[in-house]
Every structure is written in structure tokens, then in C-alpha cells.
Amino acid sequence: xxxxxxxTALLFAIIGIAFAQTGVxxxxxxxxxxxxxxxxxxxxxxxxxxxxxxxxxxxAKFTCRLCHVDIGFGMKAGATDIKARDNxxxxxxxxxxxxxxVFGDTxxxxxxxxxxxxxxxxxxxxxxxxxxxTRKYDFREFVKGWPRERLGNxxxxxxxxxxxxxxxxxxxxxxxxxxxxxxxxxxxKIAPKVEGMPDIIFSHDKHTFWNGCELCHPEIFTGIKxxxxxxxxxxxxxxxxxxxxxxxxxxxxxDCQRCHTEKVQ
Amino acid sequence: xxxxxxxxxxxxxxxxxxFGNCIVGNFSSVYAQDDWKQExxxxxxxxxxxxxxxxxxxxxxxxRCDKLLALINELEGEQAATEKKVYTxxxxxxxxxxxxxxxxxxxx
Amino acid sequence: MAPIQKLLSAFIIALTVPVSASAADYxxxxxxxxxxxxxxxxxxxxxxxxxxxxxxxxxxxxxxAKFTCRLCHIDIGFAMKAEMTEISAADNxxxxxxxxxxxxxxxxxxxxxxGSCAENYTEDEGKRCARCHSSAEAEERxxxxxxxxxxxxxLPGNxxxxxxxxxxxxxxxxxxxxxxxYKREPLKAQDDFTIxxxxxxxxxxHRKHTVWNGCELCHPMIFPSTxxxxxxYSMFQxxxxxxxxxxxxxxxxxxVWxxxxxxxxxxx
Numbered sequence: 001x002x003x004x005x006x007x008t009a010l011l012f013a014i015i016g017i018a019f020a021q022t023g024v025x026x027x028x029x030x031x032x033x034x035x036x037x038x039x040x041x042x043x044x045x046x047x048x049x050x051x052x053x054x055x056x057x058x059x060a061k062f063t064c065r066l067c068h069v070d071i072g073f074g075m076k077a078g079a080t081d082i083k084a085r086d087n088x089x090x091x092x093x094x095x096x097x098x099x100x101x102v103f104g105d106t107x108x109x110x111x112x113x114x115x116x117x118x119x120x121x122x123x124x125x126x127x128x129x130x131x132x133x134t135r136k137y138d139f140r141e142f143v144k145g146w147p148r149e150r151l152g153n154x155x156x157x158x159x160x161x162x163x164x165x166x167x168x169x170x171x172x173x174x175x176x177x178x179x180x181x182x183x184x185x186x187x188x189k190i191a192p193k194v195e196g197m198p199d200i201i202f203s204h205d206k207h208t209f210w211n212g213c214e215l216c217h218p219e220i221f222t223g224i225k226x227x228x229x230x231x232x233x234x235x236x237x238x239x240x241x242x243x244x245x246x247x248x249x250x251x252x253x254x255d256c257q258r259c260h261t262e263k264v265q
Numbered sequence: 266x267x268x269x270x271x272x273x274x275x276x277x278x279x280x281x282x283x284f285g286n287c288i289v290g291n292f293s294s295v296y297a298q299d300d301w302k303q304e305x306x307x308x309x310x311x312x313x314x315x316x317x318x319x320x321x322x323x324x325x326x327x328x329r330c331d332k333l334l335a336l337i338n339e340l341e342g343e344q345a346a347t348e349k350k351v352y353t354x355x356x357x358x359x360x361x362x363x364x365x366x367x368x369x370x371x372x373x
Numbered sequence: 374m375a376p377i378q379k380l381l382s383a384f385i386i387a388l389t390v391p392v393s394a395s396a397a398d399y400x401x402x403x404x405x406x407x408x409x410x411x412x413x414x415x416x417x418x419x420x421x422x423x424x425x426x427x428x429x430x431x432x433x434x435x436x437x438a439k440f441t442c443r444l445c446h447i448d449i450g451f452a453m454k455a456e457m458t459e460i461s462a463a464d465n466x467x468x469x470x471x472x473x474x475x476x477x478x479x480x481x482x483x484x485x486x487x488g489s490c491a492e493n494y495t496e497d498e499g500k501r502c503a504r505c506h507s508s509a510e511a512e513e514r515x516x517x518x519x520x521x522x523x524x525x526x527x528l529p530g531n532x533x534x535x536x537x538x539x540x541x542x543x544x545x546x547x548x549x550x551x552x553x554x555y556k557r558e559p560l561k562a563q564d565d566f567t568i569x570x571x572x573x574x575x576x577x578x579h580r581k582h583t584v585w586n587g588c589e590l591c592h593p594m595i596f597p598s599t600x601x602x603x604x605x606y607s608m609f610q611x612x613x614x615x616x617x618x619x620x621x622x623x624x625x626x627x628x629v630w631x632x633x634x635x636x637x638x639x640x641x
Contacts, residue, residue: 091348149555237594
């Protein structure tokens with residue numbers, strides 16, 4: 001009898017666990033797909049193709065902070081709830097893509113416009129999901145000769161910036177606030193829980209160049225005292241903490257030794 | 266001759282007004298036109314060095330952020346929906362950073 | 374309980390669960406164990422049929438004898454399930470996936486690796502397509518299992534004992550691909566450990582696994598937990614759903630049906 005109960009309990013336990021979706025491996029995006037975001041808050045409902053946004057082009061030209069703080073894009077696809085009206089009003093994509101803004105020698109094409117409602121080639125530059133659109137910038141051409149990295153975009157953005165192969169804008173006239181120079185906080189070490197894993201060296205310097213302060217604090221990292229928050233790889237992997245960026249856009253978590261850099265004594 | 270120079274002056278003035286306006290219009294775009302936007306630029310300009318502000322300074326910035334948020338919430342007009350969405354987020358981000366810095370300091 | 378009874382009860386539990394759990398089709402994992410030469414075989418037909426060519430039949434055994442799992446599944450980025458990578462001819466032509474090595478230029482072991490998909494090719498070159506786009510028995514294939522596996526140590530059922538082959542130096546694994554892999558400071562292999570399951574303990578060897586997989590092939594995607602004992606694995610997930618150990622051990626690495634290879638206490 002006892003055995004029967006045990007077996008039944010075991011059976012139910014197994015069934016319960018069976019429905020949790022873990023333990024498998026997903027497809028990894030190709031370098032030019034890495035950082036791709038599909039935005040479909042209103043597109044399909046208005047019978048147009050959803051927007052496909054690849055981070056790599058913008059990330060080579062602008063800091064993360066510029067778009068995610070100054071312009072105010074959210075950190076999750078669809079979370080910003082961008083409407084065509086917002087763009088027409090000159091916010092979000094329309095902040096730069098207004099048909100008049102110029103960066104260097106490139107004049108930026110215009111995003112959504114008040115008009116006939118007919119789609120044209122310019123609309124297709126963003127509203128391109130499922131369409132065979134030839135983009136103006138070819139990824140492989142674009143990143144040619146840049147320092148390479150095996151995962152993510154296959155580009156070592158940190159080195160590319162270091163060697164001034166890219167000089168991202170951090171200020172847009174009329175949008176960004178003139179700020180004083182940033183005072184960089186100190187780097188620090190985090191000791192991992194797993195014995196034998198090298199310590200994590202977190203560099204404020206490397207992060208603030210792209211992000212400033214308010215992109216990460218306090219929304220992503222709420223802790224005010226070092227060592228108070230316990231991060232686990234599971235949390236990160238679910239898209240919390242470092243995982244907010246280091247799954248989809250910045251170099252992925254798979255590259256253990258990019259963070260676990262301190263040699264084990 | 267006199268007529269000519271008056272014509273030139275007038276047309277120069279006209280040109281200035283017309284194109285000058287365009288140039289100004291170009292630069293200011295939709296951002297930074299109203300008073301509250303000025304206040305936003307001044308109150309959120311300190312985020313880069315929030316960690317070196319004193320608790321008193323931080324508190325006053327937080328206070329100004331709160332007032333600003335209330336103001337933004339009452340915006341009316343054609344662009345109000347977008348403005349509220351964009352600026353509420355932007356002000357909140359800097360307010361929360363000041364709050365974060367304040368808690369850090371008080372904890373110390 | 375005698376070992377055979379333990380085995381039987383585990384077997385019965387494993388079999389009854391899918392029937393009661395859901396109507397999903399798990400028969401895929403329960404099909405008869407394929408003959409040794411087809412073990413680890415993967416058929417890829419994301420685009421082949423539509424493009425008028427035969428699907429790609431990929432046998433793991435040849436590549437397994439030359440490269441670590443990690444090299445292809447991390448550095449090159451192949452997914453762990455057939456067709457999930459959605460490889461297109463264009464990907465190969467631009468040097469991704471198969472095309473990372475099979476570009477017609479790369480030299481391995483003193484031999485030129487044949488090129489994969491191409492935009493234009495002569496009729497003669499076209500025969501090359503059949504090296505992949507064909508059934509495993511096609512005459513265009515250069516290697517056959519029987520002669521290839523002759524000198525390698527074996528498991529029951531004529532399967533190759535890869536672990537032994539590697540430790541005896543009968544296969545030499547390449548773990549670095551110029552231009553694709555990046556050298557990193559090696560991480561310390563974690564300790565082996567025992568998973569207590571009443572009397573069917575499993576001894577898991579990190580060392581044996583890291584030779585092939587490094588760390589990042591399994592962590593964190595397949596095994597996300599960093600604390601031992603927090604995740605409960607079931608044979609149902611492993612055998613029927615191909616999760617956890619089952620990601621590899623149902624299809625490529627030695628079969629889950631060789632119970633005693635993991636449940637070491639069954640041997641005693």
C-alpha cells in the first residue's frame with residue numbers, strides 16, 4: 001500500500017515537472033540577427049508589417065543611453081508602446097527619423113508620416129517583417145575589419161570603441177540635456193558561489209561609457225550596498241540584472257570568461 | 266538708390282524672419298520649448314554625478330522631480346499623450362536615480 | 374530489490390507516464406534504437422525539398438571523431454535539435470554553420486575540406502552536393518561506418534565507445550577553429566558528484582563531460598541551476614522529452630537505454 005502511494009505521488013511529481021520548459025537548448029541567432037527586436041504593438045492590427053529593428057547599426061553610431069534614456073525607449077520589445085502618432089510628433093524613432101536631422105554626412109530618413117496610408121519604400125525600411133527588403137547597410141560590409149568576438153554580433157564592441165573604430169554619439173541637440181562630465185564609480189569584484197570559478201570583475205568604467213547611470217540604477221540594479229543582492233545565473237538567464245542586456249544585445253552570457261575574468265589563486 | 270536700399274533692407278529683414286525662423290525651428294524641434302521642459306533640463310542634468318551630491322541637494326532634486334511629474338500629468342493639447350508618456354518615463358528615471366543615490370548615502 | 378527489479382520498475386514508470394501525462398507524441402524518443410551506423414543521424418529538410426534537392430543527412434560519428442561537441446555547437450552555433458538551426462544555403466555561402474569549415478578553402482589534417490553550398494557550379498562540382506544532400510548510404514559519401522569504426526572501442530550494439538576512444542588517444546579532438554573560436558583562459562573542471570536516487574545513484578563526471586563540451590554547452594541553458602539538488606530531474610523528462618541529459622543522451626551520446634552507464638550502483 002505504502003509503495004502504491006509512493007508510486008502515485010512520484011507519478012504526479014513527474015507529470016508536474018514535465019510541464020516546466022527548461023533543460024533544452026534554443027537556436028542561437030546569427031551575428032546579424034543578434035539584437036534583433038520585432039515591434040508589433042499596432043502594426044499588424046493596422047495591416048502593415050511589424051517593425052524589425054536590428055541593434056547593430058544603431059549601436060555602432062549611438063550610445064545605449066542616448067536612445068534608452070534621452071529618447072526613452074524601453075528595454076523590452078513592445079514595452080515602449082510606440083505609435084505612428086508618437087513618431088509623427090517627433091518622439092521615439094521620430095526624434096531622429098524626422099526627415100531633417102543630419103548625422104555627419106548622412107541625412108536620416110523620415111519615419112511615419114501623416115499621409116495617404118499607402119506603404120512606400122521608406123516605410124519598408126522599418127516595417128519589414130516577412131518582407132525581402134534589401135537594407136541600406138550590409139552587416140558584413142559594415143563590420144569588416146572590426147575586432148571580432150565569437151558570440152553575439154561577432155563584433156567586440158568594447159574594443160571597437162576603444163580603438164575609435166566607432167565613435168558613438170551621446171548627445172542630440174534639442175533632445176539630450178547638457179550634462180556635466182560623468183564621475184566614474186569604482187570597479188569591483190564579485191566572488192562567484194561556485195568554487196573554482198574566477199571572480200567577476202565589474203567595470204563601471206566600461207559600462208558608464210555606454211549607459212550613464214540611470215539606465216541601470218535603480219531599475220535594473222536596485223541594491224545600494226555591495227554584496228547585498230545575491231545574483232544567480234538562473235536569474236540572469238531569465239533576463240534579470242545583467243541579463244537585461246547580456247542576453248539579447250550586449251555579448252551573451254554564454255561567454256563565461258568575459259565576466260569571470262579574475263584568475264583563481 | 267534710396268528706394269533700392271530700402272528694398273534690400275526690407276527683403277533682408279523678410280529673409281531673416283523667414284529663414285531664421287526655420288533655423289530656430291530646426292534646432293528646438295518638439296523638445297525644450299516650454300517652461301516645464303526647461304525645468305526638466307535643469308533638474309535632470311545632474312544625473313551623471315548624482316553620487317557626489319549632498320543628501321540635501323538630492324532631496325531638493327527629488328522634490329523638483331515630483332513637482333515636474335505632477336505638471337506633466339496635467340498636460341493638455343494635441344501632443345499631450347505622447348509628451349506624458351515620454352517625459353513621465355524620463356523624469357521618473359532621473360528621480361529614481363537621485364532616490365537611489367540618497368538611499369546609498371543615508372545607508373553609509 | 375535486485376538490480377533487475379529496480380530496472381523494471383524504473384522502466385514501467387517511464388512507460389506509463391506519457392500515456393497519462395498528455396496526448397503529445399513522444400514516440401520519437403521511444404522508437405527502436407537505430408543500428409549503430411545510424412545512431413546520431415540527423416536529417417535536415419528546412420529548405421532542401423522546396424529547393425528541389427534531397428534533404429541533408431548528417432551522421433554525427435564522423436565529425437565526433439575529429440571535433441569536440443563544443444566547437445560546432447558553441448563556436449559555430451549549431452542548435453541541439455535537428456532543423457532548429459534553420460540552415461540556409463545562403464548561411465553556408467556566407468561562412469556560417471557548415472560553411473564555417475566547408476568553404477572549399479579550409480585545410481584540416483593536411484586535406485582540403487570540400488566546399489558546401491555554392492551559387493554557381495559546374496555539373497562536375499554539382500556531384501559534391503550529394504555528399505550531404507543524400508541518404509547516408511549514397512555512394513558519394515567518402516566514409517562508411519563499418520571500416521571507420523573498426524579500430525575504435527565499442528559499446529554493446531556495435532556503438533562506438535567515444536569516451537574510451539578519446540581517453541585511449543584513438544580519436545584526437547580539435548577544439549579550436551581559426552577565425553571562429555576565441556582562446557580563453559581555461560576554467561577549472563568542477564568536481565564529479567553523485568545524484569542520490571534511492572538506490573539508483575547516478576555518478577556524474579564533470580571531467581568526462583568537459584573534454585567534449587567545455588562549460589557553456591550545458592550551462593546555463595540545459596542545466597541552469599548552480600546549486601546542487603535544486604533541480605529535480607525525471608527519467609520522463611530525460612527519455613521522453615529529451616531534456617537535461619536527454620538533450621544529448623537520447624540521440625548522439627551513448628543511449629539512455631544503457632542504464633548502468635549512469636546509474637552506476639546498478640552494477641554492484
